[in-house]
Amino acid sequence: MNKLTYLYTWVFGALFFSLTPAIANSSESAVAFNQPQLVRIDFTMPNGYVRHLLLGFTPDNAATDGVDFGYDALNLDNYPDDMSWIIDNQAYVIQGVGAFDETKQYPLGMFLSNSGNIEIALDQLENFDNPIDVYLYDAENNTHTLLNEFDFQKNMTEGNYLNRFIITFNQNSVSNPNQDLLSVQDQTKEATSITYLRNTKELRCTSNQNITQIEIYNIIGKRIGQFPNINRKEFKLPLYINKERYGIVKIYTRNGQTSKKVVF
Incomplete structure (x- = not known):
């Protein structure tokens, strides 16, 4: 069954x-x-x-x-x-x-x-x-x-x-x-964190370095979003994804990039 x-x-x-x-x-x-x-x-x-x-x-x-x-x-x-x-x-x-x-x-x-x-x-x-x-x-x-x-x-x-x-x-x-x-905030303190908040349909990205750019790809590698010139350590982005269940989010800082699979 x-x-x-x-x-x-x-x-x-x-x-x-x-x-x-x-x-x-x-x-x-x-x-x-x-x-x-x-x-x-x-x-x-x-x-x-x-x-x-x-x-x-x-x-x-x-x-x-x-x-x-x-x-x-x-x-x-x-x-x-x-x-x-x-x-x-x-x-x-x-x-x-x-x-x-x-x-x-x-x-x-x-x-x-x-x-x-x-x-x-x-x-x-x-x-x-x-x-x-x-x-x-x-x-x-x-x-x-x-x-x-x-x-x-x-x-x-x-x-x-x-x-x-x-x-x-x-x-x-x-x-x-x-x-x-530890509070929720303490628990989530990492060098770079990528989270999709389903209740508010937002992508939340944090880093201990300034985030310069965020890119979003679908699961087969096609880029479906690009957000340059951010220059902030914390960034919330309204993100309404209708067709994609999973995706890859890339965060760029001056030290390099971090990629993470996200469930939308």
């Missing part, structure tokens, strides 16, 4: 099992109340492929943080690089849990046969009455990345990472008593 089939199985299964006959025959507002609230996470592998993960909250607590038949979908793929929710030491691509609770935390497992650049991003929130914050906690560096604003990007070496990454909903839900929590 493929990923899409599992997705529909969980969504429709969650709605079916969580509604009693009395509720099913009630008003549309009652049905809407019982709709799962969905958090969609994308993991970009070193080879550029994307794993879609789904976390669903059942407002009537029909599911739990453990394994629930009809709500959780095992990861049955055998990719050389992958990421999954970890429930009872097993890998899942879909996890259904109880009502949303900002103090809860949900571990992720990363499995890499290849070293390279990875990205963890918030793709979409669905059915929340009010916006929520979604953080990725990195236990090794003791950092929280606000995925609503920044994609987590890092060059990783091959290996299995089972106790490092956790999805949380506030910066105090996971902490390391031996270190001060």
Whole structure:
């Protein structure tokens, strides 16, 4: 059964099992109340492929943080690089849990046969009455990345990472008593950083040197944008990409250039 089939199985299964006959025959507002609230996470592998993960909250607590038949979908793929929710030491691509609770935390497992650049991003929130914050906690560096604003990007070496990454909903839900929590800004301080902010459709580029020029290429190498004479260390560029899912962004400074694959 493929990923899409599992997705529909969980969504429709969650709605079916969580509604009693009395509720099913009630008003549309009652049905809407019982709709799962969905958090969609994308993991970009070193080879550029994307794993879609789904976390669903059942407002009537029909599911739990453990394994629930009809709500959780095992990861049955055998990719050389992958990421999954970890429930009872097993890998899942879909996890259904109880009502949303900002103090809860949900571990992720990363499995890499290849070293390279990875990205963890918030793709979409669905059915929340009010916006929520979604953080990725990195236990090794003791950092929280606000995925609503920044994609987590890092060059990783091959290996299995089972106790490092956790999805949380506030910066105090996971902490390391031996270190001060770093802000999102601290976490993203690098010599050069390239991030696409999906919420605002902006390309954000920062460097510790003045950026002289930015170029954007599609995945087959055709240049689709060029922005010269910037001469700033931080630059935000409105960027509406309709046809391209992936691209290459090049930043030029007086010290050379930096290229990065970006998911638009």
